Amino acid sequence: MQSAEVGACWEANAENWTKFSRAGYDVYRDALNTPAFLDMLPSIAGLRGLDLGCGEGTNTRRLAECKARMTAIDIAPSFIRLAQEQEAEDPRGIRYMLGDGRDLPFADGEFDFVTAFMSLMDMPDQRRVLQQVFRVLRGGGFFQFSILHPCFVPPRRKTIRDEKGDCRAVELADYFDETDGRIETWLFSTIPSEEREGVAPFRVPRFHRTLSTWMTMIVASGFSLEEFREPMASEEAARLYPAVADTRVVPIFLHIRLRKPLSR
Numbered sequence: 001m002q003s004a005e006v007g008a009c010w011e012a013n014a015e016n017w018t019k020f021s022r023a024g025y026d027v028y029r030d031a032l033n034t035p036a037f038l039d040m041l042p043s044i045a046g047l048r049g050l051d052l053g054c055g056e057g058t059n060t061r062r063l064a065e066c067k068a069r070m071t072a073i074d075i076a077p078s079f080i081r082l083a084q085e086q087e088a089e090d091p092r093g094i095r096y097m098l099g100d101g102r103d104l105p106f107a108d109g110e111f112d113f114v115t116a117f118m119s120l121m122d123m124p125d126q127r128r129v130l131q132q133v134f135r136v137l138r139g140g141g142f143f144q145f146s147i148l149h150p151c152f153v154p155p156r157r158k159t160i161r162d163e164k165g166d167c168r169a170v171e172l173a174d175y176f177d178e179t180d181g182r183i184e185t186w187l188f189s190t191i192p193s194e195e196r197e198g199v200a201p202f203r204v205p206r207f208h209r210t211l212s213t214w215m216t217m218i219v220a221s222g223f224s225l226e227e228f229r230e231p232m233a234s235e236e237a238a239r240l241y242p243a244v245a246d247t248r249v250v251p252i253f254l255h256i257r258l259r260k261p262l263s264r
């Protein structure tokens, strides 16, 4: 699948995704994934940052609140429009632009750091995206990204629950089947049934890679690996937000930080 088709899927998702995520239904993001990502992030105050695959911009705003000078890019025009509207209403100094991670419209070395929250596994040709990120970073700059954990969220995953509905185990299959835009259809699990009525599920093209493919791409890109984490919900988070309790059984997300050597 090519970027144009990926962009069309996300364009169709954008309005509802924004509505539901801003209403607090992206619980994995808000209760676990973004806090863990920010906890792992080095100080970014005063740095020039790029957020790749920014969606409706909530996470970009978090980075701007850490005093970074943010630019953000996404392939879906409606995400960029909705993010710009929020920026106009409540400015954080963020520059939002339409664009494709395969062909970043920026000069070499333009950024001190790049982030990608849950977007790289949704992009075709990740090898090229990594090269582009490497190019737009200055020497010594870093790239931090989160993805669906390739080992624990392969193309087939089934949560095994006990009689109380608690996750006890996870059944996994098709790990070695790398996918090229295989469409997954779903909605945030915490959306109440009355709000789901008549809402078409999101259609998300996935580009699953095995862990060894990810590591091979990273090594080939010239980055060095700096940090590698598998966030797990705390007991308190799991109690407050039961939807994320399954990350206490096996991880769902993988967080990686890469560093561009100073000399390049």
Ligand SMILES: C[S@@+](CC[C@H](N)C(=O)[O-])C[C@H]1O[C@@H](n2cnc3c(N)ncnc32)[C@H](O)[C@@H]1O
Pocket: 003, 006, 007, 010, 011, 029, 052, 053, 054, 055, 056, 057, 058, 059, 073, 074, 075, 076, 079, 099, 100, 101, 102, 116, 117, 118, 119, 122, 123, 124
């Ligand atoms: C799962 S969403 C994550 C959005 C946001 N980062 C967040 O955490 O809320 C994945 C995003 O990647 C974007 N995306 C997919 N392919 C892209 C590409 N080739 N270039 C730029 N953005 C892309 C999608 O439009 C979508 O906004």
